[in-house]
Amino acid sequence: MSQFRCGEKKVPLTDEDRAIWDWQIATEDLGEAGQERLKGASVLVSRCGGLGSVVAYELAAAGVGTLVLAHAGNLQPSDLNRQLLMTHDWLGKPRIESVRRRLLDLNPRLNLVTYNANLSEENISEEKINEIVAQADLVVDCAPLFTERYAMNRAAFQQGKPIVECAMYDMEYQITTMIPGETPCLRCLYPEDPSGWKRKFPVFGAVSGTVGCLGAVEAIKLITDIGDPLTNRLLCADLRRGTHGEIAIHRRPDCPVCRSL
Amino acid sequence: MTIQVKLFGQLRTKTGQETIAIESGSEGSPKLGDVLADIAQNYSEAKNLLFKPDGTIAGGLLISIDDEAAVPDPDLALKAGSTVTLLTAISGG
Numbered sequence: 001m002s003q004f005r006c007g008e009k010k011v012p013l014t015d016e017d018r019a020i021w022d023w024q025i026a027t028e029d030l031g032e033a034g035q036e037r038l039k040g041a042s043v044l045v046s047r048c049g050g051l052g053s054v055v056a057y058e059l060a061a062a063g064v065g066t067l068v069l070a071h072a073g074n075l076q077p078s079d080l081n082r083q084l085l086m087t088h089d090w091l092g093k094p095r096i097e098s099v100r101r102r103l104l105d106l107n108p109r110l111n112l113v114t115y116n117a118n119l120s121e122e123n124i125s126e127e128k129i130n131e132i133v134a135q136a137d138l139v140v141d142c143a144p145l146f147t148e149r150y151a152m153n154r155a156a157f158q159q160g161k162p163i164v165e166c167a168m169y170d171m172e173y174q175i176t177t178m179i180p181g182e183t184p185c186l187r188c189l190y191p192e193d194p195s196g197w198k199r200k201f202p203v204f205g206a207v208s209g210t211v212g213c214l215g216a217v218e219a220i221k222l223i224t225d226i227g228d229p230l231t232n233r234l235l236c237a238d239l240r241r242g243t244h245g246e247i248a249i250h251r252r253p254d255c256p257v258c259r260s261l
Numbered sequence: 262m263t264i265q266v267k268l269f270g271q272l273r274t275k276t277g278q279e280t281i282a283i284e285s286g287s288e289g290s291p292k293l294g295d296v297l298a299d300i301a302q303n304y305s306e307a308k309n310l311l312f313k314p315d316g317t318i319a320g321g322l323l324i325s326i327d328d329e330a331a332v333p334d335p336d337l338a339l340k341a342g343s344t345v346t347l348l349t350a351i352s353g354g
Contacts, residue, residue, distance in 0.1 A: 051354040142354040149352055169270050169351035189330075190350035192320025194271065195309040201353040208354065234323070234330075236269065236348065241279075247325040247346065 006137040006162060007223035009040035011065060017109075021063050027226070034224040035063060041223045042066035042111075044136035046119045046152060048099045050082030050205055051166060052142030054212025055219070057085060060103045062220055066111040067103065068135045071096045072118045082205030120147040129155050138222055139163040140215050141186075144201070146193035153178075153186040157258050162222055162229075165189075166215040170202045171240040173211035176249065177218050177229040181261040188252040189234070207239055262341045264296055270349035275307040276300070293324070294335025296345060310349050321350040 013036055018025070025035050041064050045052045048071040056067055075083075075090045075098060085102040086095060096116045103110055119129050120143075133139060133155040141163055143149050149165070156163040157180045165186055166175040178185055214235070221227050237244035253259060266281045273279060283299050285291035297318065301308040313319055318333040325331060325346040326339065339345065 047354060049354050144352055144354040146350065146352055166354075167351045168353040170274065170353075172269055172273075172351070174348065174351060189323060190321050193352075194321030194350045195319060196271065197321075197350070197352065201351075203353055234348075238269070238279075245328065247323070247328050247330055247348075249323075249330045 007037035007041055007225065009137075010036035011039040012036060013039065017063065024062065029226050030224055034226065037224050038063045038220070039065040041138075042068060042136045043219050043223075044068040044070070044133060044139045044152075045142060046070040046139070046148065047072075047143055048083070048085055048095070049079070049142065049144065050084075050203055050208030051168060051212045051215070052140070053083050053085040053099065054209045055140045055142060055166075055215045056099065056103060057106065058213055058216035059219060060107045060110050062216070063107070064110075064219070064223070066113065066136075068113045068115075068132060069096065069099055070115040070117055070119050070132065071099060072116055072123070082203055082208050084205065084209065118143070118145075118148055119151055120145060121151050122147055126151070126155075130159070133159055133161065137161065138219060140219055141165050142212070142215070144199060146190075146197060149186055150193075154257055156180070157185050157261065164215050164218045164222075166211045166218075168203065168208050168211050171204065171207050171238065173207060173214075173237050173239070174234055175211055175214050175218070175230060176234045177222065177231050179229075179231055180258065183231045184249050184251045185255060185258040187257040188255045189249060191252070191255075210237075210239065262291065264291055264339055265344045266296060266300065267344060267346045269347065270351045272307055272310050272347055272349050275310060276304040278304075290338035290340065292335060293326075293331070293333075293337040293339060293345070294318070296339065297335070297347075300347075311347075323348040323350070 085099045090098040162179045234247045
């Protein structure tokens with residue numbers, strides 16, 4: 001059982017909140033106290049593409065109080081098979097504005113902090129990445145490039161914040177929850193990015209959406225202390241075959257990011 | 262002795278295989294490095310996912326043996342009946 005707690009801040013519910021989250025509050029180990037934790041929580045989702053759009057949407061639906069979102073660029077036709085917070089009429093316009101609009105359509109009570117930027121040290125300074133991560137209680141990493149994933153991993157571990165690592169390729173996904181001082185970090189798992197990883201990868205929205213839902217569930221569990229997070233284990237699935245399995249994962253004593261934690 | 266190797270991520274794409282059975286000689290336990298070298302030899306497009314140019318095991322590869330992540334040590338001896346799983350780092354989002 002993890003000793004980590006990130007949902008300490010509770011915000012009292014209004015009658016309107018109770019009406020909206022009535023069926024969710026019925027979850028036995030959530031209750032109104034858990035919903036107050038969700039309302040008090042802040043989650044960074046970077047980026048809001050095929051995977052992160054579903055994470056953000058599910059967290060907005062669940063009543064997470066604040067979402068910090070980073071996603072750069074203008075909407076392209078090839079985004080529309082998976083980036084579910086985008087709409088056809090938004091082609092050519094900033095993706096992050098579509099994200100904002102769609103999330104507030106669902107949950108107008110949501111506090112949104114948005115960045116039209118991707119969080120890699122090639123794009124913005126290390127200081128700025130630290131500042132963005134500092135606004136959240138936890139991070140859900142949905143970035144398609146390892147430079148971004150490594151940058152968020154460094155910042156989250158330096159600040160003692162958990163990071164849900166979810167990723168997909170073709171019809172496979174991998175997901176694990178990393179907690180500083182308790183679990184491996186991304187550099188423990190993959191010390192270097194893989195040779196030949198390309199920005200364009202084969203993807204069905206249904207696959208990125210599947211792991212996106214799992215990422216949102218992990219964030220909800222961390223905030224509300226429900227169940228057991230996917231710590232020290234990597235959940236791997238092959239949706240082409242409909243199989244999944246777990247791999248026990250370990251910290252590396254020589255990890256440059258987390259060895260001193 | 263046969264070692265079953267399961268492949269995920271780009272390794273599956275580059276080899277066109279989901280699993281590979283590797284037969285080892287009768288003398289001693291097969292080593293992890295030998296198994297990876299066997300795959301690299303038979304599927305040349307997968308070589309750079311398994312090894313760095315200097316011949317050490319690639320840093321973007323997660324190796325598990327019987328569902329437990331293993332230290333990427335080429336001299337690691339494998340037991341009869343072991344299943345090696347090779348996952349390349351993926352970051353699709």
